[in-house]
Amino acid sequence: MTFCLGIKTKQGLVGLSDTRITSGNETTSSKKVFTVNREKHSFFIMTSGLRSVRDKAITYFSEVIEKQDESFTKLFHAVNEFGNQVKNVAKEDKAYLEESGLHFNLFSIIGGQLEQDSEPRLYLLYPQGNWIEINRGTPFVIIGNTGFGNPVLKRSLRYEDSLEYALRCAFLAFDATRISANDVDFPIDTVVLQNDAYKTFEKRFEQKELEHISTFWNNRLKNAIAKLPAEVLNSALGVETLLSEEKEI
Secondary structure (H helix, E strand, O other): OOEEEEEEEOOEEEEEEEOEEEEOOEEEEOOOEEEEEEOOEEEEEEEEEOHHHHHHHHHHHHHHHHHHHHHOOOHHHHHHHHHHHHHHHHHHHHHHHHHOOOOOOEEEEEEEEEOOOOOOEEEEEOOOOOEEEOOOOOOEEEEEOOOOOHHHHHHHOOOOOOHHHHHHHHHHHHHHHHOOOOOOOOOEEEEEEEOOOOOOEEEEEOHHHHHHHHHHHHHHHHHHHHOOOOHHHHHHHOHHHHHHHHHHO
16 A cells, blocks of 8 residues: 655645555565656656556656657646556556456646646546546545545645645654554655745655654643543543442442
8 A cells, every 4th residue: 555645735735655565465665756847847746556557657658758848838738648648558558457356556646836837736646547636625635545644634734834834744644644554654755846946855754764753743642632621521431420429438
């Protein structure tokens, strides 16, 4: 499984992905982020699904970028073309994969800004090649292992938040997933794109660099639970009955 997350804020985009690759009983690490940085052309692609499908689609798309990059003036043009390459791979390999018992599968998060985009854009591309745009109403999207990180983001993240705050939320969403699923793990890759910067900044983090944040967050959660104004819940423990019996004695 995979954890890839894209966030859209008023200041730009944040992306985070794990690097765990699971194949049967074997686990390895591999980068799941592909970036393009050219003059007034900057975007990233994060993927979840069959690695062979991902690698082939990215290879085909890289060839298109080399030859036709100047023809893409808005990000959705590039998203459409990557979708075309995913469909090309499906035409070539889908039937053979399904004969082998493998489901053709590739979800992609694509974020960036090209010269005619008024602001950075964020898209979710489906294996069929169609897509949706992620907007400020729900300013994030997860592919892969989606369940464990959602509560952190839904409770904490807003479109108006800063990139720094969004990156912190992204890590906590990953950390919640990592401790709940054995197929998501360090190292992690992050990408950040500020409005009108046209330069996606990449950074990789190892577990030892960030484990102090996990420890801090775990301790804060435990302290917060202990201090919850939850006396009303004591009735479920029979606390009130016990107190009354003690007074009678």
